[in-house]
Amino acid sequence: xxxxxYRDKRPLYExxxxxxxxxxxxxxxxPDSKMPSxxxxxxxxxxxxxTIQRAYALLEQSGFLYTIVGRGNFVAPEESWQxxxxxxxxxxxxxxxxxxxxxxxDKESIIAILDSVRQKMKKEAANDSDT
Amino acid sequence: xxxxxYRDKRPLYExxxxxxxxxxxxxxxxPDSKMPSxxxxxxxxxxxxxTIQRAYALLEQSGFLYTIVGRGNFVAPEESWQxxxxxxxxxxxxxxxxxxxxxxxDKESIIAILDSVRQKMKKEAANDSDT
DNA sequence: TGAAGTGTATTAAGAGAATTAATACACTTA
DNA sequence: TAAGTGTATTAATTCTCTTAATACACTTCA
Numbered sequence: 341x342x343x344x345x346y347r348d349k350r351p352l353y354e355x356x357x358x359x360x361x362x363x364x365x366x367x368x369x370x371p372d373s374k375m376p377s378x379x380x381x382x383x384x385x386x387x388x389x390x391t392i393q394r395a396y397a398l399l400e401q402s403g404f405l406y407t408i409v410g411r412g413n414f415v416a417p418e419e420s421w422q423x424x425x426x427x428x429x430x431x432x433x434x435x436x437x438x439x440x441x442x443x444x445x446d447k448e449s450i451i452a453i454l455d456s457v458r459q460k461m462k463k464e465a466a467n468d469s470d471t
Numbered sequence: 472x473x474x475x476x477y478r479d480k481r482p483l484y485e486x487x488x489x490x491x492x493x494x495x496x497x498x499x500x501x502p503d504s505k506m507p508s509x510x511x512x513x514x515x516x517x518x519x520x521x522t523i524q525r526a527y528a529l530l531e532q533s534g535f536l537y538t539i540v541g542r543g544n545f546v547a548p549e550e551s552w553q554x555x556x557x558x559x560x561x562x563x564x565x566x567x568x569x570x571x572x573x574x575x576x577d578k579e580s581i582i583a584i585l586d587s588v589r590q591k592m593k594k595e596a597a598n599d600s601d602t
Numbered sequence: 603t604g605a606a607g608t609g610t611a612t613t614a615a616g617a618g619a620a621t622t623a624a625t626a627c628a629c630t631t632a
Numbered sequence: 633t634a635a636g637t638g639t640a641t642t643a644a645t646t647c648t649c650t651t652a653a654t655a656c657a658c659t660t661c662a
Binding site for chain 1 (some may be wrong): 657660
Binding site (some may be wrong): 377378379389393396397407408409410411412413 | 607608609610
C-alpha cells in the first residue's frame with residue numbers, strides 16, 4: 341500500500357500520515373472503504389502497531405478517517421477533510437492574533453492589514469483573468 | 472534586574488530574552504544604556520554566563536541590543552527593534568489572512584476569531600493576577 | 603459463548619536534539 | 633599589564649520525541 345523511506349529523517353508516523361493523506365485526497369482510497377487494520381499495516385511495513393495507531397489517530401483528528409472500535413478504520417467522506425482544513429486555518433489565525441495582541445497591536449491595526457491583503461488578492465485575481 | 476521561574480518549563484535563555492525584551496519595550500531600560508555584563512548577570516541569576524550570552528545574541532539578532540566587543544552590550548535605539556518586530560508580526564498576519572481568504576473564509580468570520588482570542592487573553596490575564 | 607480480529611491505553615526503552623556548563627581565547631580600556 | 637568585556641569550542645546533562653512492548657476493551661461471527 342505504501343513504502344517507507346528510511347533515509348528520510350522525519351519520524352515514521354509522519355511519513356505514514358503524509359502518504360495515506362495523499363492517497364485519500366487523490367481518490368486512490370474511496371470514502372467509506374476500509375483501511376488495513378493497525379496490526380496488518382504494521383506487519384506489512386515491519387514496524388510497531390503503535391506507530392500506525394498514531395498515524396491513524398492523526399488522520400482521524402484532521403478528518404481523513406473515522407474509527408469504529410472493534411470494526412476498523414474507514415476513509416471519511418470528502419466533507420470531513422474540508423472542515424478539518426478549516427480548523428487548521430482557524431488555529432493559524434488564532435496563533436498570529438495572539439502574537440500581535442501580546443505585542444500591543446490593536447484590533448484596528450490588525451483589521452487594516454486584513455483589508456490590505458484582501459485588496460491585494462482582488463487585484464491579483466483581476467490580473468489572472470486577463471491572461 | 473529580572474527573576475527566573477524554575478517552575479516554567481521553557482529554557483532559561485528564553486525566559487531571559489522575554490523579560491529583557493519586555494523591560495526594553497516598556498522603557499525601563501533606556502536606549503544606549505549599558506546592559507549588565509554577561510558574567511555579572513549570570514552571577515546575579517546563579518546561572519552559566521553562556522546562557523546570558525545566548526540570550527544577548529538573540530536580542531541582538533532581533534535588534535534590541537547592540538554589542539561592542541570589549542565594552543559591553545547596550546540597548547538599541549527604538550527604531551531598531553520596533554521596525555523588525557512589527558514587520559515580522561505583519562508578515563505572520565498577512566500569511567494567515569491569505570490562507571484563510573483563499574480558502575473562502577470571509578472577513579466577518581476572521582474578525583470573530585480575533586475577538587475570541589482577545590477574550591481568551593483577557594481571561595488569562597485576570598487569572599494570572601490572582602496567583 | 604469464545605476465539606479471532608479490531609482499536610485503545612499505559613508504560614518503558616532508545617535515540618537524538620536542545621540546553622546548560624566548563625574552559626580557553628580575544629579584544630578594550632585604564 | 634591587569635581587569636573587565638564579549639566570543640568560541642567542547643563536553644556534560646537534561647529533556648523531548650519516537651518507537652516498542654504489553655495488556656486491556658470492544659465487535660463480530662462461527
